[in-house]
Amino acid sequence: MISGYLDGLGMVLQLGTLLAIAGGTLLGIIMGSLPGLTSAMAIALLLPVTFGMPPVAGVGMLLGALCGAGASGSIPAILLNIPGTPSSVATTFDGYPMAKKGEAGRALGLAIVASFFGGVASMIILSLLAPPIAEFALRFGPAEYFSLSIFGLVIIASVAGKSLLKGLIAGLIGFFASTIGTDPITGVGRFTFNELSLLTGINLLPALIGLFAVSQVLKDTLEYDPHERVKESTHRIDIARPRFLETLRHWKAVVTGVLSGSVVGPVPGAGGSIASLVAYDQTRRFSKSPDKFGTGYAPGIISVESANNALLGGALIPTLALGIPGEAATAVLLGGLMIQGITPGPLLFDDQGGMVYGIFLAYLVANFFMLLIMCLGIKLFIRVLTVPRKQLLATILVFCFIGVYGVDGDVFNLYLMLGFGVLGYFLNRYDFGTAPVILGLILGPIAESNLRRGLQSFQGDWTPFFTRPISVTFLVIAIGLLALTLWQNYRAGKQVSASQGSGV
Amino acid sequence: MQRDIGKPLFDLFLLIASAAAFVAATALPEIEIVGDLSPAFFPKLLSGLIFLFAIPCLIKDFREWWMVRSVASPTPQVVKVRSVAQWLFVVLLLVGYMLAFERLGYIISTASFTFCCVLGLVILSGVWGEQTMAQRGKSVLGALVFAAVLAVAVFYVFNNLFEIPLPA
Numbered sequence: 001m002i003s004g005y006l007d008g009l010g011m012v013l014q015l016g017t018l019l020a021i022a023g024g025t026l027l028g029i030i031m032g033s034l035p036g037l038t039s040a041m042a043i044a045l046l047l048p049v050t051f052g053m054p055p056v057a058g059v060g061m062l063l064g065a066l067c068g069a070g071a072s073g074s075i076p077a078i079l080l081n082i083p084g085t086p087s088s089v090a091t092t093f094d095g096y097p098m099a100k101k102g103e104a105g106r107a108l109g110l111a112i113v114a115s116f117f118g119g120v121a122s123m124i125i126l127s128l129l130a131p132p133i134a135e136f137a138l139r140f141g142p143a144e145y146f147s148l149s150i151f152g153l154v155i156i157a158s159v160a161g162k163s164l165l166k167g168l169i170a171g172l173i174g175f176f177a178s179t180i181g182t183d184p185i186t187g188v189g190r191f192t193f194n195e196l197s198l199l200t201g202i203n204l205l206p207a208l209i210g211l212f213a214v215s216q217v218l219k220d221t222l223e224y225d226p227h228e229r230v231k232e233s234t235h236r237i238d239i240a241r242p243r244f245l246e247t248l249r250h251w252k253a254v255v256t257g258v259l260s261g262s263v264v265g266p267v268p269g270a271g272g273s274i275a276s277l278v279a280y281d282q283t284r285r286f287s288k289s290p291d292k293f294g295t296g297y298a299p300g301i302i303s304v305e306s307a308n309n310a311l312l313g314g315a316l317i318p319t320l321a322l323g324i325p326g327e328a329a330t331a332v333l334l335g336g337l338m339i340q341g342i343t344p345g346p347l348l349f350d351d352q353g354g355m356v357y358g359i360f361l362a363y364l365v366a367n368f369f370m371l372l373i374m375c376l377g378i379k380l381f382i383r384v385l386t387v388p389r390k391q392l393l394a395t396i397l398v399f400c401f402i403g404v405y406g407v408d409g410d411v412f413n414l415y416l417m418l419g420f421g422v423l424g425y426f427l428n429r430y431d432f433g434t435a436p437v438i439l440g441l442i443l444g445p446i447a448e449s450n451l452r453r454g455l456q457s458f459q460g461d462w463t464p465f466f467t468r469p470i471s472v473t474f475l476v477i478a479i480g481l482l483a484l485t486l487w488q489n490y491r492a493g494k495q496v497s498a499s500q501g502s503g504v
Numbered sequence: 505m506q507r508d509i510g511k512p513l514f515d516l517f518l519l520i521a522s523a524a525a526f527v528a529a530t531a532l533p534e535i536e537i538v539g540d541l542s543p544a545f546f547p548k549l550l551s552g553l554i555f556l557f558a559i560p561c562l563i564k565d566f567r568e569w570w571m572v573r574s575v576a577s578p579t580p581q582v583v584k585v586r587s588v589a590q591w592l593f594v595v596l597l598l599v600g601y602m603l604a605f606e607r608l609g610y611i612i613s614t615a616s617f618t619f620c621c622v623l624g625l626v627i628l629s630g631v632w633g634e635q636t637m638a639q640r641g642k643s644v645l646g647a648l649v650f651a652a653v654l655a656v657a658v659f660y661v662f663n664n665l666f667e668i669p670l671p672a
Binding site: 048049051052163165166168169172173175176179183185186188190191214217218221222223224225226227390391393394395397398399401402405406409411414415418422426429430448451452455456457458459460461 | 565
């Protein structure tokens with residue numbers, strides 16, 4: 001492990017890598033502070049830029065974006081009472097009241113330091129937990145990989161869409177799209193329509209950019225109304241001084257946040273808003289003065305922000321160790337790793353240990369850059385909020401175009417991107433969600449090839465898939481989760497009809 | 505609950521598309537390898553499942569739409585038309601950008617796309633109608649400068665810094 005860290009350190013401590021991480025963090029902070037733009041979008045837009053970079057620099061840039069976007073949602077939450085990301089909703093509870101009391105700089109300083117502590121702690125947890133999980137996963141054969149893929153797909157489909165069926169449909173659409181191209185075993189062309197670009201299957205990058213960037217821009221275009229402008233913050237802040245001592249004085253809030261984020265993070269689809277709300281609720285419950293929460297109380301901000309960034313490290317555990325991403329942003333990151341030629345999963349830890357530890361360290365460095373950039377550039381990021389939307393939308397679309405075209409100079413990929421963008425727009429609008437589509441695209445080939453390889457080695461016998469302990473465990477959990485979601489939906493439906501009945 | 509015919513229509517689209525995909529999958533060759541599944545197995549299974557799952561979604565969404573069909577939408581009609589026009593405009597502009605990208609080269613196509621996108625949104629959002637002649641001139645000039653600067657700056661950054669060649 002130590003030699004792995006030393007190898008990783010050598011990869012990270014290079015000027016190019018450090019600049020890439022800093023650049024990614026800066027972009028992530030900008031995207032995260034703009035309400036409506038997500039960390040998944042930031043990563044999708046950065047993917048093309050990372051092509052020519054060494055893997056650790058490229059992945060470090062993406063992790064920087066993830067880290068920056070996770071922390072900067074607090075800026076509009078504190079200054080304008082508008083959460084930049086869904087996970088910073090709970091930051092508004094105490095952040096905005098504190099800013100209203102004339103202590104906006106203090107609120108930002110606390111939020112930044114808490115995010116930093118959350119990120120660093122989650123990196124430590126990630127580096128401790130991911131290797132043993134990956135080592136355990138080395139026992140997996142085709143049956144286990146097939147079940148794991150189905151498990152990952154089911155679990156994210158059941159939580160990503162607003163209804164279970166719709167989430168499953170979205171996952172199946174992605175899975176179906178992954179069958180396009182040459183069949184991996186027989187070499188038969190499937191749905192290629194004599195299009196050369198489709199012979200190798202759907203390119204992941206246009207799908208990612210289409211589903212997470214173009215679809216979002218299309219949504220913003222539909223909702224574009226220049227008469228609704230974001231009001232400039234009335235709070236004057238030149239620099240947000242990091243509040244290390246004050247944050248450490250509320251160490252219980254930091255620990256609660258880190259624990260909430262680390263526990264919720266690895267659960268696929270659970271997301272940042274749940275982690276931060278859990279952290280806020282637990283901190284208030286165990287506080288000696290719960291009545292102070294909601295009035296601009298420091299532990300309220302600290303617990304939420306440390307949970308937000310602790311969540312990212314937690315979400316990276318299944319992404320790196322098993323190749324199963326926790327939510328949309330890590331799904332895009334997984335796509336980015338694959339484009340870089342890195343296949344996440346247990347073999348990664350065995351084959352490219354140095355690189356894995358390099359990735360851990362890059363995430364740690366990203367947290368330091370986040371701290372530095374957010375403290376120094378707070379005035380700039382507040383201004384970002386007032387950038388006219390029409391210019392912003394046009395710029396994002398241009399970057400999407402160049403990114404997709406830059407992969408291999410194939411115009412067909414641009415059509416794919418637009419197709420996925422329009423599809424993603426409707427999937428989001430009608431409550432299907434886009435994260436399951438990407439999961440289907442990524443996990444589909446793993447599920448199909450492992451099922452078919454397994455069947456070949458078991459002479460066409462299906463029973464090992466349902467009798468091998470690890471395989472059956474994944475399948476049972478997946479079925480259990482499906483049943484639980486159905487039960488919850490049924491109960492929610494009954495409650496709605498009961499409340500409608502009593503209303504009449 | 506909002507009145508939106510788009511929901512059941514999208515479900516219907518999924519139903520038709522999955523049926524078409526299933527039919528297309530049946531045309532794939534059946535190749536027998538001992539113990540293996542045919543290349544058509546997964547496409548058939550997946551399109552079949554999408555079809556099956558889309559049926560209850562269609563019924564539920566249609567029923568919801570039917571129940572609230574008489575409720576007046578809170579969004580004024582003019583705002584809705586404006587929003588849809590903006591959306592369609594950007595999609596069509598993107599198609600045009602794709603067609604022009606290699607033919608006209610990166611700089612001209614990108615500058616034209618950006619200019620049209622920014623100015624088009626000003627016009628379609630209704631701001632253009634509220635502006636004086638001087639303000640309109642300022643909007644056009646601003647869009648022109650922005651389009652030119654963005655196209656050239658991005659070209660320089662990608663071509664020289666990231667070494668990603670763009671069509672000249």
